[in-house]
Amino acid sequence: MTKEKVVIGLDTSNYTTSLGVVNLQGQLIQDERILLPVKKGNLGLRQSEALFHHIKGLPLLAQRTSGYEIVAISSAIKPRPIEDSYMPVFLAAESFGKTMSNLWDVAFYGFSHQEGHIKAGLWSTGVKPSKPFLALHLSGGTTEALKVIPKDIGYEIEIIGGTTDISAGQFIDRIGVKLNLPFPAGPHLEKILENQDLQLLKGNPPISVKGNYISFSGPETHFQREIKEASNPVEIAYGVFQCVARSLYKWIDNLLKSYPSDEILFVGGVASNKIIRSYLQDKLQKRLKLYFGDGQYCSDNGVGIAVLGVESYLDHKKQLK
Known part of the structure; x- marks a missing residue:
């Protein structure tokens, strides 16, 4: 055979x-x-x-x-x-x-x-894709904006933006671990929000985006303080994801001014988060094509x-x- x-x-x-x-x-x-x-x-x-x-x-x-x-x-x-x-x-x-x-x-x-x-x-x-496109690599160790040029095999990649301190994944993990959740904390924070009416939750946390660069150290300090004050873990989990989503939206808006594109690919573990995906799709789907890798392959x-x-x-x- x-x-x-x-x-x-x-x-x-x-x-x-x-x-x-x-x-x-x-x-x-x-x-x-x-x-x-x-x-x-x-x-x-x-x-x-x-x-x-x-x-x-x-x-x-x-x-x-x-x-x-x-x-x-x-x-x-x-x-x-x-x-x-x-x-x-x-x-x-x-x-x-x-x-x-x-x-x-x-x-x-x-x-x-x-x-x-x-x-x-x-x-x-x-x-x-047969032409250059933008990609956001969002994971536990990386938050980078990339201009990607397809080659016959593989890609030519230029970093066009990133984080000035910690990555989106590190931010999520630090808050989740502080809430006594296992590492990596993203899926466990997301599980906290299952069966919750998200429309009733607060979603206006601080963000820090300047030009093509993003920062999560300030938002981390904000949520660390919320945990010390014994705030509701459900509110904190939702706030963390809203913070990342709103930061990414502002970041993308800035990136497109310098690097016009009609399509963006999202990869990395953070890109599999349903709340972040939903927010970005709602805000951006009329402006450009958004490609989110299947959650299992993010x-x-x-x-x-x-x-x-x-x-x-x-x-x-x-x-x-």
Whole structure:
């Protein structure tokens, strides 16, 4: 029986060990992930701790993958697609990927974690842009506005805005952990709001946006004070998401003045939040096209890296003909 040809994609971020399996038609076969363990009350892991967990986790994910003809391995080898971009956690995906590539005598392709996010977002929406577009990368460690130029394989990315202090994800996590919620706190804060009438909740928290840059340290101080004053956790959860949503709306408005565009892609774990999505869609959908990656593929995953690997493999085969 002929085995299905697939490409394996590996990603080892600050939060998740990921393995994606995609066939040569671009269809997802497997999506395996292990969330890195964080002790209650802590705000993440040191790089050395995360790297240790990735080294333990990757063999477990590989164990779940069998019965395919693996034709290539692709890995996230750095945070961004620029020369000096580096973060120790990605050494796990790169080392493991290159080892499998050498042992099985198949091609190896390296990409950036950011390219993986963008590809996963576009793949999950079915959008295939042929012209430059804007993207917002919103995650636990990143809040960046990007001008993205599609290439034959991967993307040319220019950072055109960002945060002056903490990321949107860090802001959400710090408030959630202060409320005694597990890390990462975003999904748990969102769960607090289930079955609540959001129209009855206050939603006018302070924001700080100047030009193409955004800040969350001031809003964090505001909500830390609210927690000390024993404010309602439901009000705080809603206020935090409203703060992020309103900040992003103002930020986008500023960005479009400098970088006109008719479409924006949202990727990263924060982009999966339903309250933030709903607010931005309501405010912006008449002005431009908004592409939100499927919630499952907004957070860290190996799927986008695998899809990029498939494209690289097919391109290489084409050139050999």
